[in-house]
Amino acid sequence: MADKARAKKLADLIREVVAEKLHRDVKDPRLGTRVTITDTRVTGDLREATVFYTVYGDEAAREEVAAGLRSAKGVLRSAVGAAAGVKHTPSLEFVPDALPENARNLDDLFTRARERDEQVRQASAGAEYAGDADPYVKDEDRDDRDGGPARGED
Secondary structure (H helix, E strand, C coil), X not given: CCCHHHHHHHHHHHHHHHHHHHHHCCCCCCCCCCEEEEEEEECCCCCEEEEEEEECCCHHHHHHHHHHHHHHHHHHHHHXXXXXXXXXXXXXXXXXXXXXXXXXXXXXHHHHHHHHHHHHHHHCCCCCCCCCCCXXXXXXXXXXXXXXXXXXXX
C-alpha cells in the first residue's frame, strides 16, 4: 500500500495529463472541448484510477463523450505511464461526475423553498396575533399583579 500523499500526487498528475491529452492530442471529434476532467482518485495500491468528468451538452453529447473516452482509454493510459514513471501504470476508469446534476437539483430545491417562503409571507401579511403580541410576563407586570416588588428588588 502506498501512502495517501503519493496516491494524491499520482491522482493530480493523472488529472493533468488526461486533461491536456484530451484537449491537445486526442483528435476524436466526439470529445473536443465538451469534456472537462473534474477529479481523479487512485486506489491505495496505485493500480486503478477513477477519472471523473463533466460534459457540456445534452444526454446525446454525454453518450458521445463516454464512447470517445472508452476508445481513447489506451492512448490516455500510455500518456499517464510516460508522465508518471511508476512501475505499474494504473488502469483508467471514466465516470461522469454527478456534481452538475446535484447543483441543478439544489438550485431547484432553493427555488421551491423561496416560493414557499413567499407564499407564507403573503398569507401572513394581514394576520394578527391570537393573544397578546408579547405573551411573556415582564418584571414590571409581576410587580403590579403580586403587589410586591419585582424580582431582584428588595
